[in-house]
Amino acid sequence: MKPLYLESRKGARVFLDGPALLVRCVDEADRLYPVERLSRVVSHPAVLWEQEALLCLLGKGIPVIFIDDRGTIVARMLGAGGEHSSLVQQLEELLARADGTERYADWCAHHQREQLLALARHYPWLGHLPDPDRVHRLLLETVGRQLKRQAVIASIEHLRARTLAWTTERLMRLGIGAQTPHLTGGIIDLPTDLAGILQWKILLHWAGLLRRYPAARKAFDDERQRQRHLTWFYQQLEPTLDETGRRALARLHLWTATRDCP
Numbered sequence: 531m532k533p534l535y536l537e538s539r540k541g542a543r544v545f546l547d548g549p550a551l552l553v554r555c556v557d558e559a560d561r562l563y564p565v566e567r568l569s570r571v572v573s574h575p576a577v578l579w580e581q582e583a584l585l586c587l588l589g590k591g592i593p594v595i596f597i598d599d600r601g602t603i604v605a606r607m608l609g610a611g612g613e614h615s616s617l618v619q620q621l622e623e624l625l626a627r628a629d630g631t632e633r634y635a636d637w638c639a640h641h642q643r644e645q646l647l648a649l650a651r652h653y654p655w656l657g658h659l660p661d662p663d664r665v666h667r668l669l670l671e672t673v674g675r676q677l678k679r680q681a682v683i684a685s686i687e688h689l690r691a692r693t694l695a696w697t698t699e700r701l702m703r704l705g706i707g708a709q710t711p712h713l714t715g716g717i718i719d720l721p722t723d724l725a726g727i728l729q730w731k732i733l734l735h736w737a738g739l740l741r742r743y744p745a746a747r748k749a750f751d752d753e754r755q756r757q758r759h760l761t762w763f764y765q766q767l768e769p770t771l772d773e774t775g776r777r778a779l780a781r782l783h784l785w786t787a788t789r790d791c792p
Contacts, residue, residue, distance in 0.1 A: 533625075533712065534568050538576035538599075546583040568592050569712035572626045575604055591709055593619075595626045617779075618705045618713070620786035625717055637785060638723045641778065645730050653734055662730075669733060681756060686733060688760050689767075693732055694725040696771055700779065724778060731774055732767050739763055 536542060536553065545552040550562040551571075565586060571594045573579070587594055588607055596605040603623050624630045646665060670682055698707070698721045706713050706720060713720050 532567065532569060533717070534563055534571045536571065536573040536577045538574035541578070542574075542576075543578040543580070544573075544583050545580045546586050551583055551587075565590060565592070569710075569716050570595065570622060570626075572597055574598070593622050595622060597626055617783050617786065618710060620783070621706075621713060621718075621720075624786055625712070631717060634718055637782070638727065641781070642727045642730075645727055649730055649734050665730060669737060685736075685756065685760055688757075689732055689736055689764065690725070690729050692764050693729050693771060694721060696768075696775060697721045697724040697728065700775060704779075724775070724782075727778055728771060728774055732771055735767050735770055736763055739766060 534551070536544065541556050543554045545554065547562060549566065550564045551568075553561045553563065568587070570592060571587060573594060573596050575596045575598055584594065584607065594607045595603060598604050603626065606619065606623065624634060627633070642662070646662065649665070666686075669686070670679065701707065701714075701721055701724070708714075712718075715722075
């Protein structure tokens with residue numbers, strides 16, 4: 531699914547032609563855009579819309595955002611009975627900007643670095659330059675001194691998958707999921723990006739728990755026991771994930787509303 535951008539040129543008009551939008555301009559061939567393939571529509575206010583075309587988009591939950599020549603959002607239509615949360619609305623507006631995806635990437639990078647710096651303060655053995663690859667390597671080296679490397683890698687992937695499942699489920703409550711494919715892999719992948727920010731605190735807490743519970747380390751050579759212990763570890767880590775995740779979502783919500791990114 532892709533966005534559709536409509537400029538104010540040559541008297542552009544939009545009609546509904548069966549399952550597609552028909553865009554007609556003076557001295558140009560008509561263009562058809564299947565509605566089912568559209569994630570959103572960004573239109574100049576000067577584009578003339580047939581009411582039936584707008585109602586079709588809104589009935590399917592495809593947002594229509596109107597932006598003038600200065601890049602100002604003058605109107606937005608979300609439809610689908612208000613299924614979109616305010617976070618979805620604000621992300622839609624952000625991504626409608628020419629620099630929207632770049633600004634979003636900057637926000638993700640800033641918060642991942644912030645998480646890593648916080649970890650470095652609590653775990654001096656990580657060093658002063660918390661590069662993600664360096665943290666991952668040191669985590670493997672530290673835990674792998676006592677456990678088989680393949681078991682450690684499998685455990686890390688298991689906890690990462692749990693973190694992604696948490697972010698996916700929490701974002702679904704906010705209206706971000708199958709109905710907003712452009713936010714879950716089309717234009718940005720918010721669940722994966724958020725999980726990437728949260729994973730470091732979870733993994734480092736897991737390493738700390740391993741050091742505190744020697745009996746759990748002994749179980750890692752047995753696949754069945756390792757899975758049981760990972761489930762137990764996750765139950766201990768879930769409150770931390772919930773607190774950190776809620777804080778990250780609140781900050782994302784605030785930032786999309788104010789666009790005030792450090």
